Amino acid sequence: MIHVPAPDPFTVFGVPRSLDLDARTLERRYLALSRECHPDQLRSQETGDCLAVLARAAEVNDAWRILRDPWQRAKALLESASPGVLDRNKKLDPGFLAEALELAEEVAFARGDTIAPLRARLQQALDEDLVALRDHVGRGDLDAAARRFHASHYHKKALQDLDQKA
Amino acid sequence: MAYSDKVLDHYQNPRNVGSLDKNDPNVGTGVVGAPECGDVMKLQIKVDDSGKIVDAKFKTYGCGSAIASSSLATEWLKGTSVDAAAQIKNTQIVEELSLPPVKIHCSVLAEDAIKAAIEDWKKKQDVAKASGAKA
Amino acid sequence: MGIDLGTTNSLAAVRAGKGARVLRDLAGEALLPSVVCFHPDGRTIVGRDAKAMRLQVPDRTVFSVKRLVGRSARELEAEAKGLPYRVVAGERDLPRVQIGDHQHSPESISALILHQVKANAEQALGQSVREAVVTVPAWFDDAQRQATKDAAALAGLDCLRILNEPTAAALAYGIDGTKDGTALVYDLGGGTFDVSILRIEDGVFRVLSTAGDTHLGGDDFDELLAQRIHKTLPKTSDPYVLQAVRAAAEGLKIQLSSAESAALDLDLGSHGTTRFTVTRAEFEAAIAPLVQRTLDCVQRAVKDAGLRLDEIDDVVLVGGSTRVPLVRARLQALTGKVPHTGVDPDLAVALGASIQADVLAGNDRSLLLLDVIPLSxxxxxxxxxxxxxxxxxxxxxxxxxxxxxxxxxxxxxxxxxxxxxxxxxxxxxxxxxxxxxxxxxxxxxxxxxxxxxxxxxxxxxxxxxxxxxxxxxxxxxxxxxxxxxxRDEVRRMMLDSIEHAQTDYVAREAIDVRNKAEAMVRGTQKALALSDLPPDQTYAVQKAVKALAKHLVAGADTATLKAACDELGKLTATIADDVISSAVTKALREEHKP
CATH class of the missing domain: 2.60.34.10 (Substrate Binding Domain Of DNAk; Chain A, domain 1)
Known part of the structure; x- marks a missing residue:
């Protein structure tokens, strides 16, 4: 089973391929597109139920799901700018991985008072990942951006694990 | 049922969890990760002068299959030679643990960790030989 | 028209001006009990009269059929044991309700309820209704949704949309869509629980997340009380006793919504008598774990929406079971918001469904609903x-x-x-x-x-x-x-229901006959144009059509209309066959289209 990628979300929304898109503008764009494409709005024209209309509405919804999330948006941007770039950069620096392991260990042993400061640290690390990723993309270094994207997964997972404990 | 008893056993009673001194010249350390799922695996081996692995430890953060794969790997490593260890394939782990296809990447991670640990140990040996030769 | 097909009660509503109104039957009742009685005398009774039969023919009176829809017999095994009617495993392990020698699918029983809702609505409106939005719990899966669609088709309804109940209720609360904000809809019905988080903005109702439990509702509260009553009685599995105790339990629960304690004298003849008293505190202690389960769902939905509880602007209550004081108190304690009770919790879903039906009919494009799939x-x-x-x-x-x-x-x-x-x-x-x-x-x-x-x-x-x-x-x-x-089964059952419509259902009200007569006049004229009958037969049919049309214009009574319909029916038997078989051929062709 091979996943067939959905149409490029930036194209579906008609917005520039960028990580710096205003959240409010995107949301407005989504609502406007939904009014245009949702089968309910076309129902009276007897086309509301046909597959093409449903497929177009699905495209809009799926593009919105990607664009609203900065990480998924970054992933879509990297893949459309340089197909395969994420697969090629899966190997991360062992030093970073050792740190990730230590973080995971800290999460596992976090109790009571130590949870809140650890969460703040992880959130900060994640924020830094996004800033760095944006910088890499800005400089055109997509390989570094892809590695940073992968690295952020460890921070995300640690945060998730921490939330599950709380 | 998709998880075999062996996976559950290794997951619930993992063997050889812990760390060895990573600065010991006879210890090789491999740290590998699978970024898609955020799994990370550290595997260490301690080798004696005859090239036999006398101890192996691991620390893994990830799903049950990843923990089981690394736990099984350390069991196999202990008492075997470095050369034989280098021949361990992920498919052997899949077979032994009856891992479902969606979890095959966990066994790949374990194989990568073994290779990385051996490589690290060899590097240290080369450095030691080089400095030994100098002395 | 919007239809709330509930576990306990069903009802319909239509859009009226800027708002919506529920449709009431001749007795002025909006709620039709979702109960079907297959009476031993051959009648099929739906609604209030069927509910009254619960004690007389408990094993032939089916309630809470919504709990069976879209599920397998094996999944329902435990639940079926507590029911006074028999649920057996049919083909492909599908549940079937066994009444005498007959087996009924949950879909066909739901269809009987929908059909009655439709008939009552047509009476109230004075015109026939074909299209409807039918609501389901948000937590229904694909199979349960499909089964509900099938039931609507069997009832002769063109189902415009399967709409999630909490979403429908949100529509009823913010009809003009001008109240922007984030709403939490807590919907505790007879048999199902749903919670949805919606963002309302510029007339767009966007569901952010939903969570729920298709097997948790007011019926379970009744069941807990019923178990306590049973403890005071000799052990029995007699359907009559089960139904009587269930009915008594429901009565106690309703009393406890306004009183601090409730008492009951139950005389079950040879099965014993009991005097049973329960305080609200005892009742609340019994149902507290169930209420907690709903609150767990609420917290999950809020988290899935990417929100915190304090970011919820409004809390909306839907479903009759939200009248239980403990439910309101716990929800208020959790959210810190006083729940809205502006719209009758029993009616909100149907009202909202009728608004969506109006939108789908193309009459109102200011509103747009964006819903979600509840399960991966x-x-x-x-x-x-x-x-x-x-x-x-x-x-x-x-x-x-x-x-x-x-x-x-x-x-x-x-x-x-x-x-x-x-x-x-x-x-x-x-x-x-x-x-x-x-x-x-x-x-x-x-x-x-x-x-x-x-x-x-x-x-x-x-x-x-x-x-x-x-x-x-x-x-x-x-x-x-x-x-x-x-799909084959649905098609076959639809044909059956066309053929047996008259014998299966309760004797219709005048409006039904009138609708049928009108349809026959139109249908026969159409069919005549398409078929190549010999001239003498064509003439005879045309004469019968004219006679029927004349009776219609003259406002003839039901018996006269019926007789004229029958006359025409006999004459057109051959045409009907043709039309049905060509309809089937057409349907088959469409099925094979990609």
Missing amino acids: LGLETLGGAVQKLILRNSTIPTSVTEEFSTGVDNQTAVDLAIYQGERELAKDCRLLGHFKLRGLPALPAGLPRIAVTFLVDADGVLRVTAREQRTGVQASIQIVPSFGLT
Whole structure:
């Protein structure tokens, strides 16, 4: 089973391929597109139920799901700018991985008072990942951006694990 | 049922969890990760002068299959030679643990960790030989 | 028209001006009890009169059928034991309600309820109704949605949309869509619980997340009280006693919503008598764990929406069971918001559904609903794991395309097993069915590239299409559902219901006959134009049509209209056959269209 990628979300929304898109503008764009494409709005024209209309509405919804999330948006941007770039950069620096392991260990042993400061640290690390990723993309270094994207997964997972404990 | 008893056993009673001194010249350390799922695996081996692995430890953060794969790997490593260890394939782990296809990447991670640990140990040996030769 | 097909009660509403109104029957009642009685004298009774039969013919009086819809007999085994009527396993392990020698599918019983709702509505409106929005719990899965659609079709309704109940209720609360904000809809009905988080903005009602439990509701509160009553009685499985105790328990629960304690004297004749008293505190202690389960769902929904509890602007209560004081108190304590009670919790869903029906009819384009799929969809991969294709809380319509190939040379078919649920292993999810791709070009193994698109439509129902990429051949897809009816069964039952409509149902009110007569006049004229009957027969039919039309214009009484209809019916038997078979042929042709 091979996943067939959905149409490029930036194209579906008609917005520039960028990580710096205003959240409010995107949301407005989504609502406007939904009014245009949702089968309910076309129902009276007897086309509301046909597959093409449903497929177009699905495209809009799926593009919105990607664009609203900065990480998924970054992933879509990297893949459309340089197909395969994420697969090629899966190997991360062992030093970073050792740190990730230590973080995971800290999460596992976090109790009571130590949870809140650890969460703040992880959130900060994640924020830094996004800033760095944006910088890499800005400089055109997509390989570094892809590695940073992968690295952020460890921070995300640690945060998730921490939330599950709380 | 998709998880075999062996996976559950290794997951619930993992063997050889812990760390060895990573600065010991006879210890090789491999740290590998699978970024898609955020799994990370550290595997260490301690080798004696005859090239036999006398101890192996691991620390893994990830799903049950990843923990089981690394736990099984350390069991196999202990008492075997470095050369034989280098021949361990992920498919052997899949077979032994009856891992479902969606979890095959966990066994790949374990194989990568073994290779990385051996490589690290060899590097240290080369450095030691080089400095030994100098002395 | 909007129809709330409830576990306990059903009702309909229509859009009226800027608002909406519920439709009431001749007695002025809006709620039709979702109860069907197959009386030993051959009558089929639906609604209030059927509910009254619960004690007289308990084993032939079916209630809470919504709990059976879209499920397997095995899944229902434990639950069926507590029911006074018999649920047996039919073909493909589908549940069947056994009444005497007859077995009824849950869909056909739901259809009887919908049919009665339709008849009452037509009476209230003075005109026939064909199209409706039918509501379901947001937490219903694909099989349960499909089964509800089938029930609507069997009842002669064109189902415009399967709408989630909490979403419908939100519409009823913010009808003009001008009150922007984030709302939490807490919907505790007779048999199901749902919670949805919605963002309302510029007339767009966007569901952010939903959570729930299709087997948790006021019926369970009744059951807990019933168990306590049973403890004071000799042990029995007599259907009469079970029904009587259940009815008594429901009465106690209602009393406890306003009183601090409630008492009951139950005389069950040979099965004993009991005097039973229960305080509200005792009742609340008994139901507290169930209420906590609903609050857990609330917290999950808020989290899935990416929000905190303090970011919720409004809390809306829906469903009769939200009248229980403990429910309101706990929800208020959790959210810190006083729940809205402006719209009758029993009516909100139907009112909202009627608004959506109006939108779908193209009368109102200022409102737009964006709903989500409640449970993830996935495919079984080798080894019994499930690979998720579409994640829960994805806005619908949504779609995903995956490419498959073949494992053997010249393989022309591929089977896919599709599951719904959140768990990792297939055995912990619900198997919705098998999709069999057929008609692939014969090519060496691994060469075909079959792109399969899984699309969840605006009803939350899955549609699958497949195409071989190299040759462009459209693969045909045969769907074998693991729950509910196959397309063939639905078609067969629809024909049956056309043929037996008159004998199956309660004697109709005058309006029904009138509607039928009008339809016959129109239908026969159409059919005459299409069929090539000999001139003498054509003439006879035309004469009967004219006679019937004359009676209609003159406002003739029911008996006269009926007689004239029958006369025409006899004459047109041959035409009817033709029309039905050509309709079937057409339907079959459409089924095979990609």
